[in-house]
Amino acid sequence: MAANRIKLTEERTAIRKEIPYTSWTKFLQHHAALGDETALEILRSKKLKPELSAGNSNEKYLAELEITKQSKGRQAAVLSSLGINQKHKRALVAVIKMQELAAKEPDLKNDDIKHRIDINGTVIFTLKTGGTIRDTGKEVYFSPHDSQAVSLGTKYARMKWGRFAVDIKGNTCKRGRIIQLENQSKTQTRPDGMSR
Numbered sequence: 001m002a003a004n005r006i007k008l009t010e011e012r013t014a015i016r017k018e019i020p021y022t023s024w025t026k027f028l029q030h031h032a033a034l035g036d037e038t039a040l041e042i043l044r045s046k047k048l049k050p051e052l053s054a055g056n057s058n059e060k061y062l063a064e065l066e067i068t069k070q071s072k073g074r075q076a077a078v079l080s081s082l083g084i085n086q087k088h089k090r091a092l093v094a095v096i097k098m099q100e101l102a103a104k105e106p107d108l109k110n111d112d113i114k115h116r117i118d119i120n121g122t123v124i125f126t127l128k129t130g131g132t133i134r135d136t137g138k139e140v141y142f143s144p145h146d147s148q149a150v151s152l153g154t155k156y157a158r159m160k161w162g163r164f165a166v167d168i169k170g171n172t173c174k175r176g177r178i179i180q181l182e183n184q185s186k187t188q189t190r191p192d193g194m195s196r
Contacts (some may be wrong), residue, residue: 003057025119035091043121044137094135095124098161101152108152127152135160144171 131146
């Protein structure tokens with residue numbers, strides 16, 4: 001029995017190297033970590049939160065795998081249109097944005113920020129100082145006790161949503177409304193209260 005256990009352990013280890021996930025959620029996390037935006041969106045979707053039964057997990061797996069394969073072409077087109085170079089094409093857009101932000105910070109290096117993806121599709125950036133920045137897709141949270149996390153979290157949110165205003169409340173950043181600079185400059189108010 002001991003010899004069989006050793007043999008099975010070796011076989012299991014070899015299989016784990018080839019297939020590092022044991023469930024549908026782990027499969028999605030693995031593909032999201034490799035840069036698959038579709039896998040990240042599936043993790044974030046509320047439809048798939050209840051655990052799949054053994055009977056329909058293979059059908060769901062195959063259907064989602066087909067969707068993932070179809071979206072690879074669209075994803076590659078989006079990345080090339082964003083001007084993302086070849087070495088970054090195996091990373092999520094969120095990770096690429098954080099790397100760009102880290103490159104602009106004088107006291108940060110790329111290896112100072114680690115990232116991982118949880119089972120809900122939240123991209124979690126961990127700083128060397130211990131602070132975290134969490135991107136859920138709709139909100140960005142940061143550690144309020146870490147000044148570097150506060151600074152990077154707000155900059156990351158502004159970089160992520162671009163021309164949208166960022167609403168910051170406590171340690172949460174949300175996407176706000178579109179900034180209308182053209183309309184604001186056209187309807188400036190004079191000191192007497194009349195608009196120009």
